[in-house]
Amino acid sequence: MKSKLFATILAIALATGIKAGPTIPVSGHVINADDPGIQYVGRVDFTNPQRPAFNFPGTEIRANFEGTSLKMIARPMSGYFMVSIDSCEAFKVSLNCPADSVVTLATALRDGRHSVRIAYAMEGLDTHPEFWGFVLDNECDILRPTALPDRRIEFIGNSITCAYGVESTEKTAPFEYATENHFYSYASRVSDALGAIHTSISRSGIGVYRNYGDVRTGSRDCMPQEFRNTLFADSTRHWDYSRWQPDVVCINLGTNDFSTDNYDASLYEQAYRKFLAQVRGVYPKAKIILLSGPMLGEKENSIEKAVLDKLQKESRKHGDKNVYRFDFTPQTGDLGYGASYHPSYRQQQKMADELTPFISSLTGWQQNVGK
CATH class of the missing domain: 3.40.50.1110 (SGNH hydrolase)
Structure with a gap:
């Protein structure tokens, strides 16, 4: 119950506009953006598969993962994203500072299997967004993806x-x-x-x-x-x-x-x-x-x-x-x-x-x- 409450409080805090802090050395298992367990929906440029680029609003990134926490890595100044963990109410995160490349999406989750859906919230013509990957708990990994809807x-x-x-x-x-x-x-x-x-x-x-x-x-x-x-x-x-x-x-x-x-x-x-x-x-x-x-x-x-x-x-x-x-x-x-x-x-x-x-x-x- 406490872990669920903490996750809820975190979601509310992020939804009110709290930004990621300056990038520091990342602790945990880094998952590259070209991991086969990560799904993309929308027009995405994979010229650099470890730094896929996009700029149309609504572009999505989805994955299943294990563990108790999740961070996202993206190009600094990429802008605003909407995030939903385990199909719960979505909250907003931002990478709007030159030093921002890592933002915490979830912490104190129940240890086990989880899902994440990330949607780009804005037009990225000026911000040139790129997704660089995830950070999971040590010893945890991305899981087999859920089939996307066929509609x-x-x-x-x-x-x-x-x-x-x-x-x-x-x-x-x-x-x-x-x-x-x-x-x-x-x-x-x-x-x-x-x-x-x-x-x-x-x-x-x-x-x-x-x-x-x-x-x-x-x-x-x-x-x-x-x-x-x-x-x-x-x-x-x-x-x-x-x-x-x-x-x-x-x-x-x-x-x-x-x-x-x-x-x-x-x-x-x-x-x-x-x-x-x-x-x-x-x-x-x-x-x-x-x-x-x-x-x-x-x-x-x-x-x-x-x-x-x-x-x-x-x-x-x-x-x-x-x-x-x-x-x-x-x-x-x-x-x-x-x-x-x-x-x-x-x-x-x-x-x-x-x-x-x-x-x-x-x-x-x-x-x-x-x-």
Whole structure:
């Protein structure tokens, strides 16, 4: 009982933002990141297998281990992670100092078999996160991994999917990594509710033809370009799509294309049509859902919906019956706002509550299956 209480207190302390201390010589059994017992979910670059790199939010690391404690080793300044031990409530840890490379995830656990699930909470374009391994008790080891769920979803999106500002309650607050948390996004919640694993190919400010606030004619570095990459903004390492074939793909792009009253709906339509073909080309069997988000005003929301409806009808006319449409309920502020008027924690939950049964109806997946 005492060990459980201590672990609970530690989790609460970490969840309130306590950071790892300066790195010191590590005592214990070091497990390298390329150990076959460690599982990765998401776009991960294994150019250096002992220091795998990633920067899309929601990238996961999972393992089973034995012993009474667990530490994680990562590149200093990697940012924020969400951690769940033995499927208990997740807590947040950070590596935000130049000397931080080791952070304690659990201590005083019952001696025996345990599991850990780690999810990258933010966008890592500026922080260049890398996972370097675990530290266990001496004489303890990583155990055989549990098979990952065979239900797979990919979410392609913008700041809404990243869960920009979800931990803030100030609607006029600026972007901060500390208040972004993909773990609380509709994407993560839908996946958990359906007993699935997911990837999140998302970036704040990105569009399908025009990024936030850019010129009317569009941007060069939109999602169609970034979708090819293992790491965001790194065109030297293209993703191998054979490594991940989702059952369902949810595309939520348009909020930035229609931003700042400086858009061309025809260019959005042309770019989205090409991108839809691009996604279908690499995921030939997936059910693709075209989403309209909750943030646009009435005029732009209507334009976006009309374009997406048209593209779905075109797809079906050309024989692709696995393209679907779904509209999130526009946010009104009754559930509060996150930073910069982004969906709040409660709004993200509402979005998940709306989308989950829709995906369930398409796939036959029952809800509330344990993950």
